[in-house]
Amino acid sequence: MVAAAGVRLAKLSHQFRLRGAALPVLDTIDLAAAPGEFVALLGPSGCGKSTLLRLIAGLERPHAGRVLMSERSVEKPDPSRILVFQDPTLYPWRTVRQNVALGLETRGLIRTQGGRIDAILRLVGLDGFDNAFPHQLSGGMAQRAALARALVNEPSVLLMDEPLANLDSMTRLSMQAELMALWQRERFTAFLVTHDVEEALYLAERVVVLSRRPARIVAELAVDLPYPRHRGSERFVELRHCILEQLGLQVDW
Amino acid sequence: MPTGAIQATGEDVADSVRATRRPIWWCGGVAAVAWLAAAAVTNGWPDDGDLGPTGRLAGCMAVIGLLLLAMTLTSRYFALPRLFRTGPWLVALALLFGTWELVSAKLNLLPRPFFAAPQSLLEVYIDDWPRLIESVAHSLMLLVTGYAVGAVLGFISGVAIGWSRAVGYWMHPLLRFVGPLPATAWLPLAFFVLPSSWTAGVFLIALATGFPVTVLTWSGVASVNAAYYDVARTLGASQRFLILRVAIPAAMPSVFVGLFMGLGGSFAVLVVAEMVGVKAGLGWYLSWAQGWAAYSNMYAALIVMALMCSGLISVLFHLRDRLLNWQKGLLRW
C-alpha cells in the first residue's frame, strides 16, 4: 500500500523552440487530481499529451505555471512519480529482469525487495522471459516489460503514456482489467494518456479532453459508473458518444 | 492425435539412424590423399640444392596425412564437426604447400634467396626457436602494456569528454590538433626524451591506441539515446548511475570499434618502434634478418607475427562477444 498523493497543475503552459520560433504546446492547463484518483487524458495526436506527462514527471520545467504534488512544487524527477513512456525504451544491454530491476537498483532496494520482480513479471505475463533481451521480445511484450519496470516501484503517482497501444486487442482487454485491479489494490494516483475512448471510460474516474495544439482543456467528464464497468451498458455507450463528440467526430453511426 | 504420433515416431527413427550411422567425412579422405601426395613429392623428388631438412618436412606432411586418414576412417563413429568443417581448407593447404615445394625447392622457378622453400622455414623454426620465442615474449610485453595504457586512458578521457561540457571544451581542440598526427611521427622525439627505448615504445603504442579509443568512446557516449537518461532519471538515478550504468553500457559497441581500430594501429607502431629503437621483439628480429639477408628467418618471423596479431584480434573478439552478447547480428570472427 502506498501513500497516494494529489497532483495539481496550476495555469500550466509550455512551449518548445523549433528553428528559432516558439512552438506553444500547452496553454494554461488547470487540472487537479485527488489522491488516488484515476484521470484519463484524450486528445488529438501531437497536441501535447506526452509533454504534459513529462512536465508532471519533472523531466522538463514548465515555461509558465506550476506542477504541484501534495501541494509541493515539482522541481525534478522522483521515483514517487513514475512515467511509463510511449516507447518502451528498455535498455538493450539488460535482460527483462534487469530492466525491471532498474528502479530498485537506483534506490538501493534490490537486496531487500528484489522478490517483487517475480510477482510483477507474472502480473504482466512475462514470467519465463525474465532472461530474454529486449531484441528478443515482441512490441507488445516490450511494452508490458516497460509497465512492469514502472509498477515494481510502487509509485504514488503513475503516469502512463499510451501503455497499451501496441498490444493486440485480447491482451489489451486483459491488461486493462489487470491495471484496474492493481489500481484498486494500490490506489496510486493515475494519469493515463490514450487514444482509445473505451479504455479511458473503462478505467478512469474522470476523462479530460484536450484540444489541438496548443492544448487546452475542452471538456472534463466524471465517469459515474461503478467498477467493474461493462462496455455494453447504456450509460457507457452514452458517455462514449459524448466524448467522441467533444473530440470533434460526427457520431451518426 | 494421430499426426503428432506419426511425427514423433518419424523423428525417433531419424534420431536413431543419426546415432548409429554418421556420414563418412569424404573431404577428409581427399585431404589425407593430398597431404600424403605432397609428402611423397617432397621426399621422392630431389631438391635443387641444399635447402634444409627436406626429410623432416616430408615426415610432417605424412603425419598430417595419416592423421586425416585415421579420422576419415573413424568418422562414422567419432564426429568432430568443427574440424570437419575445415575439410576444404585442409585440401587447399595441402595443394598450396605441394605447389610451393615444387616451384621453390624442386624446380627452382622462384629467385633465391628472396623466396624461401618450406624446408628452409622449417629449419629456422628448428634451429632458431629460442630466439623467436624470446622475440614474441618481448613484443607481447610491449604491445600489451602500451595497448592497455592507451585503451584505459582513451576510455576514461572519451567518457569524460562525452559527459562533461567543461572537459569537452578543453579536450576537443587538443584532440583535433594532436590526434590525427600518426604516432610514428613522435618516434624521434620519444626515443630522445623518454628514459628508455621500452618506455618510448609503450608511449608510442599507447598514443596509437588512445586516439581511436577516445574518439569512439566519446562519440558512443554522446550519441546515447536521450530517452535512456529520462527513464533512469524518473526512476531516481544519480549522476553516478547515469554514467556507469546508462552511458557506458550504451556506448560499449562504439568503444569496441575504437578498441579494434586501436589494436590495428598498435601493431603498426609496435613493428616500427622495434625496428628503429627497441632492440628486441619480432620487429627487431625482422630487421636483423634483413641485415643478414636471412630471408627464411624473415618469412618465419612474419608467419609468427601473423599468428600473434590474429590471436590478439581473436581475443578481443571473444571479449566483445562476451560483453556485448545482448547485441544481435554480431560479426563472427
Ligand SMILES: Nc1ncnc2c1ncn2[C@@H]1O[C@H](COP(=O)(O)OP(=O)(O)OP(=O)(O)O)[C@@H](O)[C@H]1O
Ligand atoms: N523536444 C521537443 N522539441 C521541440 N518540439 C517538441 C519536442 N517535444 C515535443 N515537441 C512538439 O510538441 C508537440 C506535442 O508533442 P507531444 O509529444 O506532447 O504530443 P502528443 O500529444 O503526445 O502526441 P501523440 O498522441 O502523437 O503521442 C508536437 O507538435 C511536437 O512536435
Ligand SMILES: [Mg+2]
Ligand atoms: Mg505522445
